[in-house]
Amino acid sequence: MADAARLQVLIAGCARAEQPALAELYRATAPHLFALATRMLRRRDLAEEVIQECFVSVWDNAHRYAADEGQVMTWMTRIVRNRCIDVLRRPDREQADPDGEITDAWADEAPGPLARLESSRDGARLAECLKQLVGQQRMAIALSFFEDLSHSEIAARMTAPLGSVKSWVRRGLERLKGCLG
Amino acid sequence: MNYRDPELRDKLAADYVSGVMRRGARRRFERLLRDDADLRRTVLAWEERLYPLIEALPPEMPRDEVWQNIRRRLRARDRTQSAWGFSGVNFWRVLSGGLAAALVAVVVTGQQVAPESAPTMAVLQDGDARAGLVVAAMPDGAVRVHALASMARPEAGRVFELWGLPASGAPRSLGLLTAEGRMAQARTMDTSAFTGLAVSVEPEGGSPTGAPTGPVILSGNLLQL
Numbered sequence: 088m089a090d091a092a093r094l095q096v097l098i099a100g101c102a103r104a105e106q107p108a109l110a111e112l113y114r115a116t117a118p119h120l121f122a123l124a125t126r127m128l129r130r131r132d133l134a135e136e137v138i139q140e141c142f143v144s145v146w147d148n149a150h151r152y153a154a155d156e157g158q159v160m161t162w163m164t165r166i167v168r169n170r171c172i173d174v175l176r177r178p179d180r181e182q183a184d185p186d187g188e189i190t191d192a193w194a195d196e197a198p199g200p201l202a203r204l205e206s207s208r209d210g211a212r213l214a215e216c217l218k219q220l221v222g223q224q225r226m227a228i229a230l231s232f233f234e235d236l237s238h239s240e241i242a243a244r245m246t247a248p249l250g251s252v253k254s255w256v257r258r259g260l261e262r263l264k265g266c267l268g
Numbered sequence: 269m270n271y272r273d274p275e276l277r278d279k280l281a282a283d284y285v286s287g288v289m290r291r292g293a294r295r296r297f298e299r300l301l302r303d304d305a306d307l308r309r310t311v312l313a314w315e316e317r318l319y320p321l322i323e324a325l326p327p328e329m330p331r332d333e334v335w336q337n338i339r340r341r342l343r344a345r346d347r348t349q350s351a352w353g354f355s356g357v358n359f360w361r362v363l364s365g366g367l368a369a370a371l372v373a374v375v376v377t378g379q380q381v382a383p384e385s386a387p388t389m390a391v392l393q394d395g396d397a398r399a400g401l402v403v404a405a406m407p408d409g410a411v412r413v414h415a416l417a418s419m420a421r422p423e424a425g426r427v428f429e430l431w432g433l434p435a436s437g438a439p440r441s442l443g444l445l446t447a448e449g450r451m452a453q454a455r456t457m458d459t460s461a462f463t464g465l466a467v468s469v470e471p472e473g474g475s476p477t478g479a480p481t482g483p484v485i486l487s488g489n490l491l492q493l
Contacts, residue, residue, distance in 0.1 A: 118328050119325070121329070121330045121334075123322045161315050165315060168319075207320070207323035207324075213321065232286055233321075256286065264314075267317050
């Protein structure tokens with residue numbers, strides 16, 4: 088991904104209605120945002136719709152972006168993630184992670200998402216910290232973040248007591264915070 | 269709950285960003301966020317901690333169509349906005365070219381209206397500065413609409429609707445046009461409230477919302493003659 092400073096320049100370009108800036112911003116960030124939307128929604132057509140809406144919204148609101156509201160990627164991720172949550176929480180929501188892909192992938196430190204995170208520029212530190220969590224904490228956080236599952240849905244997925252899940256999420260997040268400083 | 273307790277605030281922010289916070293609580297929390305800059309900073313700190321998680325996913329460029337659709341949506345909207353934001357530049361360009369003077373002659377003398385009795389009129393143009401419709405408002409409030417040969421006809425199932433554009437605020441419907449570009453119903457209007465007029469494409473029967481819903485195909489400033 089392009090570095091944070093470059094993304095700031097591009098957002099400033101969008102605020103001045105420069106379409107080439109939006110095109111470069113799209114090339115730099117859409118693959119990550121699309122991966123998130125596809126992961127959360129588990130439907131490519133819905134993910135495509137969300138990405139379209141979000142980039143139109145980024146274009147419209149670029150002039151409101153202020154650096155003290157976080158990095159550009161954080162701002163854009165928030166837009167996409169909140170939109171996905173809206174879609175998922177419609178009454179006709181789909182059952183998420185039916186194949187248990189996430190549950191398996193985050194269960195141990197072996198290859199897969201953690202390794203990918205480790206080799207990324209922005210996520211390397213987070214990967215280090217995630218490795219310090221116990222597997223269940225990591226898995227519970229991943230299910231909540233990527234699958235938008237509630238505590239009780241995570242409990243059902245992990246076949247674990249609700250109380251344990253609540254404490255895995257809570258302690259896992261606290262440890263991450265401590266580790267990330 | 270005491271929302272001022274920093275530990276509780278941090279816990280709620282973490283639940284919000286991680287996703288375990290559910291519907292009702294999430295909505296309440298978002299309401300709190302609106303008026304609480306410190307809470308927004310707490311949320312931001314959690315976002316910056318957790319959002320890099322997305323780099324754990326294999327990146328994938330969406331299909332070309334997605335970008336094409338984004339561009340199409342921006343283009344369509346730009347056109348509408350520039351039409352609504354019409355500042356009269358095109359009108360004066362046409363006017364100075366003599367074309368508008370000829371139009372005035374056609375409309376005014378052709379309809380047996382003396383110039384002094386036509387206090388306001390507008391020449392409505394498309395995005396390429398081609399004049400399509402001339403609207404004249406008589407002192408008694410009667411409206412005369414004259415379509416030029418270059419004006420497009422609506423597609424089947426669509427109608428053209430005429431709008432008055434106030435200096436600020438939402439456009440107001442002035443009625444539908446026939447396929448020939450005349451007012452569908454004879455009516456009077458007070459044009460003094462408007463600085464310009466525009467024509468949009470609407471479903472049969474006119475805009476269902478009371479505001480323009482389709483593309484704006486013609487627009488122009490109202491001028492006191």
